[in-house]
Amino acid sequence: MREYEAVIGMEVHVESKTNSKMFCSCINGRGLETQPNINICPICTGHPGTLPVPNKQALVKLARFGQALQCSIADYTWFERKSYFYPDLPKGYQITQYERPLCYDGQIEIMTSKGPKHIRITRIHMEEDTGKLSHINGKTVVDYNRAGLPLMELVTEPDIRNAEEAKIFCEELQLILRYLDISDGDMDKGQMRCEVNISLREKGTETFGTKVEIKNLNSFRVVEQAIEYEIIRQTEVLERGESVIQETRGWDDGKAITFSQRKKENAHDYRYFVEPDIPPFKTADIIIEAASITAELPIAKRKRFLGEYQLASQQVEILVRNKALADYFEQTVSELKAWMISESKEFTPEEHTKLVKLSANYLLTELIKHYGEKGLTFDNSPITAENYAEFIKIVFSGEVSSTGAQTLLLQMIETGSDPSDIVESQGLKQVSDTNALQGIVDKVIAENPKVVLDYQNGNENVIQFLVGQVMRHSKGSANPQVAKQLLHDTIIQNK
Numbered sequence: 323m324r325e326y327e328a329v330i331g332m333e334v335h336v337e338s339k340t341n342s343k344m345f346c347s348c349i350n351g352r353g354l355e356t357q358p359n360i361n362i363c364p365i366c367t368g369h370p371g372t373l374p375v376p377n378k379q380a381l382v383k384l385a386r387f388g389q390a391l392q393c394s395i396a397d398y399t400w401f402e403r404k405s406y407f408y409p410d411l412p413k414g415y416q417i418t419q420y421e422r423p424l425c426y427d428g429q430i431e432i433m434t435s436k437g438p439k440h441i442r443i444t445r446i447h448m449e450e451d452t453g454k455l456s457h458i459n460g461k462t463v464v465d466y467n468r469a470g471l472p473l474m475e476l477v478t479e480p481d482i483r484n485a486e487e488a489k490i491f492c493e494e495l496q497l498i499l500r501y502l503d504i505s506d507g508d509m510d511k512g513q514m515r516c517e518v519n520i521s522l523r524e525k526g527t528e529t530f531g532t533k534v535e536i537k538n539l540n541s542f543r544v545v546e547q548a549i550e551y552e553i554i555r556q557t558e559v560l561e562r563g564e565s566v567i568q569e570t571r572g573w574d575d576g577k578a579i580t581f582s583q584r585k586k587e588n589a590h591d592y593r594y595f596v597e598p599d600i601p602p603f604k605t606a607d608i609i610i611e612a613a614s615i616t617a618e619l620p621i622a623k624r625k626r627f628l629g630e631y632q633l634a635s636q637q638v639e640i641l642v643r644n645k646a647l648a649d650y651f652e653q654t655v656s657e658l659k660a661w662m663i664s665e666s667k668e669f670t671p672e673e674h675t676k677l678v679k680l681s682a683n684y685l686l687t688e689l690i691k692h693y694g695e696k697g698l699t700f701d702n703s704p705i706t707a708e709n710y711a712e713f714i715k716i717v718f719s720g721e722v723s724s725t726g727a728q729t730l731l732l733q734m735i736e737t738g739s740d741p742s743d744i745v746e747s748q749g750l751k752q753v754s755d756t757n758a759l760q761g762i763v764d765k766v767i768a769e770n771p772k773v774v775l776d777y778q779n780g781n782e783n784v785i786q787f788l789v790g791q792v793m794r795h796s797k798g799s800a801n802p803q804v805a806k807q808l809l810h811d812t813i814i815q816n817k
C-alpha cells in the first residue's frame with residue numbers, strides 16, 4: 323500500500339462578543355435562545371433606504387485577534403457585498419470583506435504531542451452573520467435575531483497534517499479568543515464553527531490532491547473524528563484506483579461518518595462589489611485601540627508557568643486552559659511568597675519549589691476534583707486564595723497529617739472558614755509527640771494480637787495496617803512516621 327499524507331486547511335467562523343450587532347444598534351446576543359425575531363430592526367432585516375454603520379468595537383476585537391495571531395493589519399480597507407439568495411439572508415446579500423481582509427498573513431504556534439508546530443493564517447475578515455432557519459412540522463421558520471451579528475472568518479493555509487493538529491489548533495484559537503475576551507467561542511452555541519478542507523497526496527509529493535470540504539463541525543471531538551474518518555475513506559478510494567470527488571460533506575454524529583451533501587458545481591458567482599453604503603476607511607485608530615488591549619496569551623502563559631514554577635507540562639496545560647484556575651494558583655503563590663518574606667527564617671530554594679509544587683498538587687488533584695463533584699468554579703471559589711495559601715503552609719509545616727489535610731480541605735469547602743480555626747476546632751493538629759501517641763499505640767497493639775505476632779515473625783508489611791489503626795483512632799491527627807516508629811519500638815520491647 324502506498325503511503326499518503328493528509329493536507330488540511332481550516333475555515334473557522336467566530337461570533338464576536340460586542341455590545342451591538344455589526345451594522346445596527348440591536349443588542350448582540352439578545353433573544354438567541356428565547357424568542358425568535360425580538361431583536362431585529364429595519365437595518366438588520368435589510369429594509370430599503372436604511373444605512374449600515376460599522377461597529378468599531380467589532381473591528382477593534384478583530385484587529386486584536388489578528389495581532390495575537392501575528393497577522394499584518396490592513397491600514398486601509400472596505401466592505402464588499404456578496405450576493406446570494408437564501409431565506410436566512412434578508413437583504414439578498416451579505417456584507418463581508420473580500421479583496422482586502424482586515425487581517426492577513428499571520429501564524430499560530432500550537433503544542434502537539436510531537437512538539438511545537440506553526441500553522442499559517444491566510445486571512446481573517448469581518449462579515450455579518452445570517453439568520454437561522456428551523457424546520458418544524460414540514461414548515462420552515464426563520465429567526466433573524468442572529469442576522470447581522472459580527473462574524474469573523476478565519477482561513478488557514480493547508481499546513482495541518484492530521485486530526486490531532488486540527489483539534490489542538492481549534493482549542494488554541496478558542497483559548498486566545500477567551501483570554502482576549504473577543505468571544506466565548508462556545509461551539510455548542512454556534513459562537514465558533516469549524517470547516518475542514520482535506521485532501522490526500524502520496525508522501526513525498528508536492529501536488530495537492532482533490533479536496534473535500536467538511537462543514538458544520540460543532541465540537542473539537544467531531545473535528546478530530548471527521549478528519550480521521552475522511553483520511554481512511556479517501557485512502558480507500560485512492561487504493562481502489564478511483565479518484566476522490568470534489569464535494570461538500572457533512573458529519574453524521576450518530577453513525578460517526580461523513581456523507582456527501584453536494585457535489586461541487588462551478589464556483590458560485592457571488593458578484594462581489596464594494597459596499598456602496600459604507601465608505602472605505604483608514605484603520606490607524608482601530609489598530610492602536612486593539613494594541614491597547616493587553617492580556618497574556620496562552621502560549622506565553624504556558625512558557626512562563628513551565629519556567630517560573632517548574633510544574634509538569636500536564637499541570638501547566640490544565641492551568642492554561644482554565645484562566646480562573648490559573649489566576650487562583652498565581653494568587654496562592656504570591657500569598658506564599660509574601661509569607662516567606664515576612665517569616666524570620668530564610669527559606670531555601672528547595673523549600674520555595676516545594677511550596678509551589680504542594681500548591682499545584684493539592685489544587686490540581688484534590689481541589690479540582692471536589693469542585694467538579696460539587697459543581698463549584700474557581701471564579702467563585704468558596705475557599706479564598708488567601709485561605710488556600712494558609713492551608714498549604716499548614717501542610718508544609720507538618721501541622722496536619724496527609725489524612726488530616728484531606729479532612730481540613732473538605733471542611734474548608736463546606737464552611738469557607740479559616741483553615742487554622744478548623745484545625746483548632748476539629749482537633750486536626752498532627753500529633754508528633756510520642757508521649758501523646760503512646761496511649762493509642764498501646765491500645766492498637768492490644769486490639770490486634772495476631773497482626774502484632776505476624777510482625778514479630780518478620781512480616782514487616784503488616785505495620786502499615788497498624789499505622790492505619792493509629793490514624794483512625796487519632797482521627798487522622800497522628801504523625802504517621804512517628805506512629806510507625808513508636809509501634810515498632812513498642813512491639814520489639816514487648817517481644
Ligand SMILES: [Zn+2]
Nearest residue numbers: 346348363366
Ligand atoms: Zn438591527
